[in-house]
Amino acid sequence: MTPPRLARALLRQLALEDDRDYLVGDLDEEYAERAARAGHRTASRWYLQQVMVSIPSLLRLRFDRRNNPRPAHAPMLADLRSDVRDALRRVRRAPTSALTIVLISALGIGASTAVYTVVHAVLIAPIPFAGSARVVKVENRVPALAGEASYLPSDNWLDYVEFKTRARSFEALAAIWEGGTTRAFSLPDETSTFPVAVVTERLDDVLGVRPVLGRTFDHDEFTAGGARVVALTEQFWRTRFGADSTIIGRSLLIADTMRVVVAVMRDANDYPGPVAAWIPLVPVEGTSQATRGSHYLAMFGRLHPGVSPEQARAEMQLLVGQVSEGADARARVTHIVPLGEMLTGPVRPMLLLLAGVVLVTLLVAAGNVALLLVTQAESRARELAIRLSLGSVIGRLARKLAIESMLLAVVGGMLGVFLARGLTSLIISFYPGRLIRSDEVAIGPSVLLAALGMTVAVGFIGAWPLLRRLRNTDLVTDLRHVAASASPRALRLRFGLVVGQLAFAVSLVAGGTLLARAFVRLLETDPGFEATGVSYISVSASPTKYPDRVELQRHLDRAEDIVRALPGVRSAASVSYLPLPSRIVGWGTHMVRAEDVAGDRFPIQFRQMSPDYLDVMEIPLRAGRNLAATDDASAAPVALINETLATSAFPDGRPLGRAIRVQNREYTVVGVIGDMRYWGLGKPVVGEVFVTMAQVAALPFRTIAFKAGGSDPAMIATARAAIRANEPSIVVSSSGTLVERLAAASAPERFRALLVGSLAVLALILAGLGLFAVSANAVAMRVREIGIRVALGASARRVRLSVMRDAVTLAVSGTVIGLGLGWMSSRGLRAFLADAPGFDLTVCGLVAAVFVLTSLVAAFIPAWRASRVDPLTAMRSEG
Amino acid sequence: MCLFVQQTPLAMGKGDHLAEFEICVLAALAHLGDDSYGAAIRQEIARRANRVIAIGAVYATLRRLEAKGFVRFYIEAARPVQGGRARKRAVLTASGRVALKRSAILFARLLHGITPHNA
Numbered sequence: 001m002t003p004p005r006l007a008r009a010l011l012r013q014l015a016l017e018d019d020r021d022y023l024v025g026d027l028d029e030e031y032a033e034r035a036a037r038a039g040h041r042t043a044s045r046w047y048l049q050q051v052m053v054s055i056p057s058l059l060r061l062r063f064d065r066r067n068n069p070r071p072a073h074a075p076m077l078a079d080l081r082s083d084v085r086d087a088l089r090r091v092r093r094a095p096t097s098a099l100t101i102v103l104i105s106a107l108g109i110g111a112s113t114a115v116y117t118v119v120h121a122v123l124i125a126p127i128p129f130a131g132s133a134r135v136v137k138v139e140n141r142v143p144a145l146a147g148e149a150s151y152l153p154s155d156n157w158l159d160y161v162e163f164k165t166r167a168r169s170f171e172a173l174a175a176i177w178e179g180g181t182t183r184a185f186s187l188p189d190e191t192s193t194f195p196v197a198v199v200t201e202r203l204d205d206v207l208g209v210r211p212v213l214g215r216t217f218d219h220d221e222f223t224a225g226g227a228r229v230v231a232l233t234e235q236f237w238r239t240r241f242g243a244d245s246t247i248i249g250r251s252l253l254i255a256d257t258m259r260v261v262v263a264v265m266r267d268a269n270d271y272p273g274p275v276a277a278w279i280p281l282v283p284v285e286g287t288s289q290a291t292r293g294s295h296y297l298a299m300f301g302r303l304h305p306g307v308s309p310e311q312a313r314a315e316m317q318l319l320v321g322q323v324s325e326g327a328d329a330r331a332r333v334t335h336i337v338p339l340g341e342m343l344t345g346p347v348r349p350m351l352l353l354l355a356g357v358v359l360v361t362l363l364v365a366a367g368n369v370a371l372l373l374v375t376q377a378e379s380r381a382r383e384l385a386i387r388l389s390l391g392s393v394i395g396r397l398a399r400k401l402a403i404e405s406m407l408l409a410v411v412g413g414m415l416g417v418f419l420a421r422g423l424t425s426l427i428i429s430f431y432p433g434r435l436i437r438s439d440e441v442a443i444g445p446s447v448l449l450a451a452l453g454m455t456v457a458v459g460f461i462g463a464w465p466l467l468r469r470l471r472n473t474d475l476v477t478d479l480r481h482v483a484a485s486a487s488p489r490a491l492r493l494r495f496g497l498v499v500g501q502l503a504f505a506v507s508l509v510a511g512g513t514l515l516a517r518a519f520v521r522l523l524e525t526d527p528g529f530e531a532t533g534v535s536y537i538s539v540s541a542s543p544t545k546y547p548d549r550v551e552l553q554r555h556l557d558r559a560e561d562i563v564r565a566l567p568g569v570r571s572a573a574s575v576s577y578l579p580l581p582s583r584i585v586g587w588g589t590h591m592v593r594a595e596d597v598a599g600d601r602f603p604i605q606f607r608q609m610s611p612d613y614l615d616v617m618e619i620p621l622r623a624g625r626n627l628a629a630t631d632d633a634s635a636a637p638v639a640l641i642n643e644t645l646a647t648s649a650f651p652d653g654r655p656l657g658r659a660i661r662v663q664n665r666e667y668t669v670v671g672v673i674g675d676m677r678y679w680g681l682g683k684p685v686v687g688e689v690f691v692t693m694a695q696v697a698a699l700p701f702r703t704i705a706f707k708a709g710g711s712d713p714a715m716i717a718t719a720r721a722a723i724r725a726n727e728p729s730i731v732v733s734s735s736g737t738l739v740e741r742l743a744a745a746s747a748p749e750r751f752r753a754l755l756v757g758s759l760a761v762l763a764l765i766l767a768g769l770g771l772f773a774v775s776a777n778a779v780a781m782r783v784r785e786i787g788i789r790v791a792l793g794a795s796a797r798r799v800r801l802s803v804m805r806d807a808v809t810l811a812v813s814g815t816v817i818g819l820g821l822g823w824m825s826s827r828g829l830r831a832f833l834a835d836a837p838g839f840d841l842t843v844c845g846l847v848a849a850v851f852v853l854t855s856l857v858a859a860f861i862p863a864w865r866a867s868r869v870d871p872l873t874a875m876r877s878e879g
Numbered sequence: 880m881c882l883f884v885q886q887t888p889l890a891m892g893k894g895d896h897l898a899e900f901e902i903c904v905l906a907a908l909a910h911l912g913d914d915s916y917g918a919a920i921r922q923e924i925a926r927r928a929n930r931v932i933a934i935g936a937v938y939a940t941l942r943r944l945e946a947k948g949f950v951r952f953y954i955e956a957a958r959p960v961q962g963g964r965a966r967k968r969a970v971l972t973a974s975g976r977v978a979l980k981r982s983a984i985l986f987a988r989l990l991h992g993i994t995p996h997n998a
Contacts, residue, residue, distance in 0.1 A: 014935065016942065022967035023938050026918035029964075054935020061939035079948070389954060 105412025108365025110419030194276035214263035405463035413455030506818020528676035531738035573612035624671030645687035787874025811855030949975030
């Protein structure tokens with residue numbers, strides 16, 4: 001006796017999938033009762049009737065479901081509330097593990113948010129100028145020197161005037177006296193000095209910077225007879241003058257000239273540079289400033305709308321050919337560099353490295369959260385199975401688990417944002433030198449959005465293994481296994497997570513080791529001079545106050561004498577430019593061999609020094625003689641050259657006594673000195689020519705290097721005070737020690753190594769934690785098995801070994817994969833950090849050793865615990 | 880009871896609206912207690928209302944009530960008898976009970992004084 005088959009099949013088709021068996025089963029049950037009571041025929045008729053009257057309701061239900069899968073909203077919110085409540089209850093029950101997860105996510109999200117904050121402000125956010133995309137720097141570089149540095153002042157006054165009137169690509173073309181920013185000034189009641197930008201007309205138009213107070217410079221103020229004026233920058237006005245609005249009209253003494261404040265320029269701190277004020281550039285007639293002889297201007301232009309940088313470049317290149325005088329100048333190659341690129345170009349590789357490293361750290365942290373949650377999930381497998389068997393819908397359960405993971409991630413994310421605030425200022429303060437645009441760094445909406453994204457990502461990555469576990473829940477097995485052992489699939493997942501984490505951590509450690517080695521190698525580089533014990537002060541005098549060159553020279557010589565006469569000073573010497581400058585100043589030039597008709601040219605740096613310079617810096621004299629005090633204006637011009645130049649310019653090895661020509665003047669080479677790393681420790685040695693101060697046109701500035709007994713800062717302060725007291729018209733712009741300069745020169749490499757190193761240590765700790773969690777969990781799961789082994793006579797040592805072996809296997813596989821990744825990332829590193837060293841066996845061995853050691857440490861406690869398993873307790877504990 | 884009425888005003892939101900048959904099913908669940916699976920519910924309503932009740936309507940309505948949060952299901956293990964099968968049992972949730980109570984109060988008030996004779 002069976003119910004009508006066709007009707008039954010129809011009913012099955014119409015019922016919802018989840019209800020199908022039960023609905024038909026219920027009806028079949030009643031059918032059987034009726035058939036027994038009233039006969040098959042009556043029962044079949046009743047069955048048919050039931051199916052017929054059921055059709056409309058079932059159809060409508062299906063229709064409703066398809067159009068509106070979740071009709072009731074209020075219960076959904078109520079569900080959400082209850083899910084959050086459940087999650088909180090679980091957290092209360094296992095606070096340690098929840099806290100661990102929160103802290104790990106906070107670390108990961110915090111570090112990433114901090115780095116994103118910096119990267120966003122410096123690289124991504126547009127520069128706050130009106131139409132800043134059209135602002136470009138115009139550089140006319142000399143090809144032979146292009147490899148040396150790309151940030152060279154490139155134009156002379158007369159060329160600039162021609163360009164300004166003839167170039168059609170620009171709305172406005174202006175220039176800044178590059179070296180002029182070193183021209184410091186001091187306030188009446190302060191001893192510190194501030195850099196000033198010496199600018200041409202319309203720089204404000206080019207940059208799109210308007211005054212906050214006052215007016216822009218007049219045309220007259222750019223002429224020799226015009227009023228002497230100054231515009232302060234906003235930041236300086238706020239910090240030094242307390243944003244005093246009566247500042248307009250006040251007079252300030254700037255480098256011997258009394259100037260009237262006519263404006264406070266809206267914050268232009270990083271553009272064109274971190275300066276305190278702008279003053280108009282008025283080239284002194286009759287000096288090299290107003291001729292083609294001196295290339296000291298950096299040009300900036302604002303492109304006409306619709307003019308591409310390439311069009312502007314082509315026009316400027318043409319003008320360079322038409323306007324310039326001399327083969328050197330005509331050979332210059334025009335580069336148009338957008339302002340944003342110019343500002344961020346130098347910091348881009350470092351920040352991208354930072355971003356990459358932090359991303360890996362975030363991945364390791366998220367992997368760790370996932371690992372902790374999945375380890376918990378194993379012990380929850382039975383709970384999940386029970387819930388499912390009690391009719392929990394998989395979707396609801398999944399949501400519950402996702403909410404749990406998300407809740408922890410959100411708390412971690414909020415903590416992370418707090419952490420990011422501290423970390424951001426840490427990054428900026430540790431950044432070598434001053435990070436460009438760092439005053440714009442702030443945690444704004446876009447950063448918060450990114451933090452939210454990272455939080456959701458961590459929450460999702462954390463929940464993902466659990467959700468997978470849920471999908472693969474096998475009710476029968478999970479209900480029977482009282483969390484006794486993990487399924488092979490779950491084990492694979494967990495081991496995969498550990499190995500992945502280890503791999504990322506290994507690649508970070510490998511990268512960190514490489515960078516640390518590069519840093520050490522850099523420190524071992526011989527700079528070519530002895531920095532220890534050498535202090536320096538840079539002084540300048542106003543050429544307008546001392547128009548006579550000889551007088552100017554003597555005036556600055558007196559500063560050197562004052563320093564030399566100080567008690568405790570053993571020796572002192574002057575030089576035009578000290579090695580390892582913090583920024584590139586001065587323009588390289590060419591030297592030719594005088595006897596060479598073809599005129600082979602060699603790029604050189606041209607320096608003036610006093611004879612004691614070699615002695616103070618302990619620069620070795622390789623051949624010939626040192627310069628002497630007798631090599632003055634009346635004597636025959638002589639020069640020292642460095643070894644690199646001697647070998648390249650005089651391949652016959654006999655430079656002494658030969659004549660060279662620099663800046664249209666002939667000098668006889670009298671000595672060869674050792675090479676110095678002028679531009680930086682990692683930079684190539686460039687050719688250098690040294691002559692005495694007396695034999696060239698005097699420079700209005702110089703650096704006095706001196707050696708003294710006693711503490712350096714105290715000596716420097718004494719020297720500054722002595723110069724101020726005896727020669728008040730001499731301005732001391734900067735001072736310090738050569739050791740500081742050396743440290744500053746290697747600061748980027750140190751920062752890099754420190755940064756990647758500390759994040760690598762963090763990743764190592766996280767990976768170790770993960771390994772520990774897995775080992776501990778594996779032991780907990782194997783308690784019964786271990787108990788049996790011990791009962792069967794396994795020694796504690798054997799048990800320990802077996803647990804340790806598992807952990808080491810994991811660590812070794814992770815390390816092998818990680819070294820592969822590390823090898824790849826070191827290649828990537830080279831792509832944008834040219835001096836990154838290659839990957840070698842020493843690094844491999846070192847990293848592998850560190851990791852196996854870490855894994856041993858991480859596995860030791862669980863292994864020790866396993867060896868203490870008491871067989872009786874172990875067997876009893878299992879239900 | 881009075882206090883209860885004040886706390887849960889009779890004005891119902893749109894989502895709270897209960898159809899007649901939904902009230903029937905909730906009531907049947909309340910009457911049946913533990914023994915509430917599809918067939919039993921169908922019979923309970925059919926017996927009390929004295930009319931033909933479709934098993935499909937019962938299941939469809941249970942699903943709607945579940946979506947509103949008034950009912951949840953669990954699968955009962957197969958009964959230890961020959962051919963015994965697993966049944967899907969429905970139970971009232973706390974909010975289901977509140978909704979039923981509200982309906983009872985509503986109808987009690989609305990129908991106060993109205994009998995089958997004077998209607």
